[in-house]
Amino acid sequence: MNFFETQHLTKAFGGLIAVNDVSFQVVKGEIHGLIGPNGSGKTTVFNLINGYYPITSGKILFEGHELNGLPTWKICKLGIGRTFQVVKPLRRMTVLENVMCSAFNLTTRRDVAKEKSLEVLEFCELSKKQDFQAKGLTIGDRKRLEIARALATGPRLLLLDETMAGLTPQEQAEGVKLIRKIRDAGITIIIVEHIMQVIMNICDRILCINYGQEIAGGTPAEVANNQAVIEAYLGKE
Amino acid sequence: MLRLEHVNAGYGDIQVLWDVSFRVKGNEFVVLVGANGAGKSTIMRVISSLISPTSGEVWFEDQRLDQVPPYKIIDLGIAHVPEARQLFPEMTVLENLELGSLSPKAKAHRKETLKWVMELFPRLNERQKQLAGTLSGGEQQMCAIARGLMSRPKMMIFDEPSLGLSPLLTQEIFRLVQRIHGEGVTLLMVEQNVKQTLAICDRAYVLENGRVVLEGKGKELLENEQVKQAFLGI
Amino acid sequence: MDVFIQTMVSGILIGGIYALVGLGMTLIMGVMRIINLAHGQLMMVAMYITFVLYEYFNIDPYFSLLVSMPALFLLGVLIQKYLLNPLLRIESIIPQNQILMTVGVAMVLTEVMRFIFQSDYKSVKTPYSSAVLYISSIAFNFPMLIAFGIAMLLTAGLFFFLLKTDTGKSVRATAQNKDAALLLGVNAEWITQLTYGLGAALAAAAGTLLLPIYYLYPDVGGPFTLKAFIITVLGGLGSTVGAIMGGLVLGVAESLGATYISMALKDAVGMVIFVLVLVFMPGGLKTLTKV
Amino acid sequence: MKPNHWSKLIIVLFLAIFPLIVPSDYYRHIFILALMWVVIGSSWNLLAGYTGQVSFGHAAFFGVGAYTAGLCVTKLHISAWWGMLLAGPVCMVVAFFIGCVCFRLRGPYFNLATLAIAEIFRLTAIVWRDLTEGMQGILIMRTFRNKTYYYYFALILAAACIYAIYRVIRSKWGYYFVAIREDQDAAESMGISSFRYKTFSLLISSFFTGLAGAFYMNYMGFIDPEVVFSLYFISIMAILVAIIGGAGTIWGPAVGAFIMVLLQETFRSSFFGLFPKWVSQAHVLVFGLLVIFVIRYMTNGIVGDWIKVQRLWSKNKEQPLASTGS
């Protein structure tokens, strides 16, 4: 049994096929990259895993459970956390409260949730800002908050959607450190990212899709030297 | 013709552009390339005055663009073909095109312009009465470009015209872009399809993380290893 | 059989006026995505204008359309400009604060009119108020026929405006894609004002046309506001064709309901249809007609 | 900015001894009405201000609550006070079904659906004469002549309502409610079933609104459908009470309720007879202007934008305000 896999995952919006027959496996404990040019369907894949869109055909399996048709919140409870490309902070709550909302997944007691949230914030290096309103955070801190919130639900699989976009190089470096730290804590990660330095650096394996179809998969080096990938990114000569 | 000087801009408290300066001369074809999230679209929105820079200036000919409301930009002679087409899906192709020529100057010549545009895009001519939302991706892109042309612009700015198009269609779009340049329109284009665009443009700027990191002739940049690195991270 | 035909005739005729009320609302909803809970009250203001013109200047209600519509257009533009548009820039806990603002506007309009005219019932009695046309035994109320005719003319005019003029196309464009419209040189702020003005003017037309067959008091607007949003949702948000269909459907449904179920439940028929449509056909009639 | 505890204590003390120091039944009556509105406004606020589901149909719950109490007398021949026990659960059942219909919808559609359902309730209550006596209404004999009992009853109800909401807001549910208000999609991805928690919020909200309705029946002794299912005087009034005081704050609706009820009474009686009579006609106009003003300039209501109010205050007094910041 694979830790996580998709089988012939397909999604059509009316006539437009956004994701076409994508199958891939994720091994427990790895960081799996998902890349592709703009509009190639990466975020749609996340939205399918996450249950935000219903699947047109195909299957998603997580630890042997079929996720098809489950509502988003149940998928979260099964142990899949996610962040959003366009961050969705709960704007008029403090950072701590944001994370506590997630932490209540594991407990109904406020003090326990708070304790757990403080741990997560410490882990994500956001402790100093715990009493800030989420709407007042910088973009870097908002991305951290997204991650912290996803972590606080106690996931075994974490979906990171363009966590680095819009960050300064220094922030990116810190982000990479954080992602590694999460992996080291035993959480499997699927990451969608545009910033190639990042993805090539941290991923164990990468899947590249274009026009909703998989065009290459393998280690970072294999993918980077794949002709189809280079064409997808730089265009044909 | 168009100059950006030390522009800092962003959305709310998120800064996206850091001290961006570049210029487009009359009749030039300039391309901005950069990975996603590098701030290309933000530059486009700054030029169109949809967002105003926190500091710095944007000049078009003798006009400060950053002090003009967005709906007046097109009157000055700049047509913006936005990312993801942004057509009006429940209106016909013809109506979409007509909406491109709202300014009094363009309106006066609407019929001639329409004829010219239809010659340029024969496929749109066939689908005049069709709802824009029902067009295929390539046709939608053409419609968006045609709509921009309807204002008889001095300058056109394209935001990722190849987005979501197959390689074949992308090539067709680029051929059209070149033809428009041939008609004497100044062009500024944002693209992620690096090789093809660098091959056809006059000059290019490379953006990384909201900053301009490289500038040069298209062909020269094509050979530059740094460009490849910026895109593939190797 | 006569009962059925007469019911249908009544329903369709009243439906014409409902359509006019709904059209204004659907325009506003389409462009601004808000429910205008002051819609019936705008209609009420127009009715008072018509009433004053008739009572003191002896102007026929149908001619006073030429006054009441521009006046309400202006009122609508001002409301949008000074009360609704500024709210777009304010963040509030309740996201629907534009809707709540229209509630406030509705209250103020009603009370100002009450202050001026008191709560008395007013009506306009024209020589043709009770004129009736008979086709076999079916009665067609003459002012209602005229109202229906003018309503259809105004609808046609609105269609011409929306389909054939640049400004009309800009209105539709703004409803469909505000950012793109901005890029093409459409002043979206002005379009919202124009739209609210137009919506108010259409409500004014409905009010003015209704006055010869109905009557007037400051609270007359409330029920029509309810009808307006039923029609809008029934027709599909922002769909002009839908609003016309919705108006007719509501008129006929109410009439049938009143004849065959109970007059007392006439208004409930509309509400039940409304909830059913919301739940089972969220796109309204638009999903059936595709326009 | 933390509210001053002293001032809170003073207010609570004042309310607790109010009927003892103010012998006038008239003022007691006004305060009883205000306390009842505290309950309705606060419950609306839980659903709209905290959970983000703006209901235009709270009259449905108020009316069902009132009729539950009324029917206890006319149909079950027991005291209307049993209604205080029954109204809550009955309203929750009704609310559950309303939730099943309305929570499928978002934004303006949700607003309209709640409004329509409340109207359906009103029309049904008018027509179903066998059950409700229709517009003839239900008249009961009140239990107490002394208003003090009713006053304390209303006070306890209001306090219980505010305390319950306060506890809920500080619990897991409260966090979930606010998360749903802020971003429903984000909330779902955090493992929060938005449907389930919206329903919980609605159930609590309807429970207290129903109790207020049952209290109204007991206190007023007479109800009819136009009064207790009124769109303008219950549903919209509940919204106004909460937004004027401050939606999404614990004390906002309470403040709003007192402002609205006192304002209405002040105007209705032409400032207790001090002003010419025509002033009495202006109270709805003043409500309308107040609503426009609050939405335009104090979006978060008087409690939510208290800092703004203070600033206004200090400006008038030519006193620089120590920068409070938030």
Next chain:
Amino acid sequence: MKKSTVIVIALLFSIGLFLYPASAQEAIKVGVILPVTGEKAKFGEIEKKSFEMALEEINAAGGINGKKLEFIFEDDTGRPDVARSAAEKLITKDQVVMLGGGYGSSETFAIANVAQESGMPFLVSTGSDNKITEQKWEYIFRINPPVSDYPRGLESFLTEVVKPQTAAILYENTNFGSSGQKEFQQTCERLGIKVVMAEGYQSGGVDFKPLLVNVKKANPDLIYMISYVMDASLLMKQSMELRLTPKVFVGGGAGYTLPEFQKNAGKASDAVFSATLWYQTLPYPGAKEYYDKFLKKFGMDTEYHGAEGYASAYVIADALKRAKSLKPEDVRGALAATDMMTVFGPVKFIAYDKMTNQNKLPTYVVQWLNDKLELVWPKEVASKPYVYPIDWEKVWK
């Protein structure tokens, strides 16, 4: 300034306000609660003006045993909870000696409830639901007949003149309408008239044709309608349009006796009968004078609501004059002993049917003839002979 200080001052101030005694005046104060805003304001206004008119006359004639009488008007806005507030205010703050007014049945209930509890005499002038005086509330008196009595005068007219076999009842869905419908249905059953249709409607409708086509199909001899004025005129106009031709149209008071009814319905109002409580040509002393004076003073017509108000004022004055003291029990006693003649007819509070402290009055039938409302039944007091049978085609031509 500290916030707490502000609050303390505000509270002290408000306590001061609460305790501030109503300024003592020589005048005897009576509270009158009527709707002068809201949807019912139209009739409330007529009644209020009549109260004021009577007050002037009473004070000009020396007031109450030398003291001036003062009416303190409160607006109930047509809502029971507001009516209750108003009553509470009048009793405890203004310290009136008794209450008058009461227009809508629901509001009257609310006021009566307060009055009874506080032991404050309340003379109801209009609120007509039977239940108001069926509660055995000893402090509540009612000058106008209950709604069940409205068609009483009609009864003899129907049995002696029209002799209908079938009837349709249309009524507005309000307290007034539905209790009226209930009573008239019983009356019909008693008289052996078959009620073929009884249907309520929401007042304020634009189009009554769906209702009327059903009536047309049922083809009753008598159509009895309980409506306020604008619904009344629309109902008649649309009946004319549909050519409904029963033997008679009869209105159940309220809207059908108002000048606005004729003004709006035009020729559709012709030959329509209505039950009524009062008419200016009735042989009551001062009735005609009251009508003329009102018309002259305010430039508008008055009708039975006005007469009720005017008469109430005189009953109040009379009771206060006779009262041993201004204590509520004494005023109550004086009210209960009332036996006087007014423009509205003789006033005497008796117990009959299930009611107590109820004034019993004969009621009448009026008919619109040549755009004028004429008293046509009983014959002894008629201002003009009734027109029956009616040739509708001729009337409506």
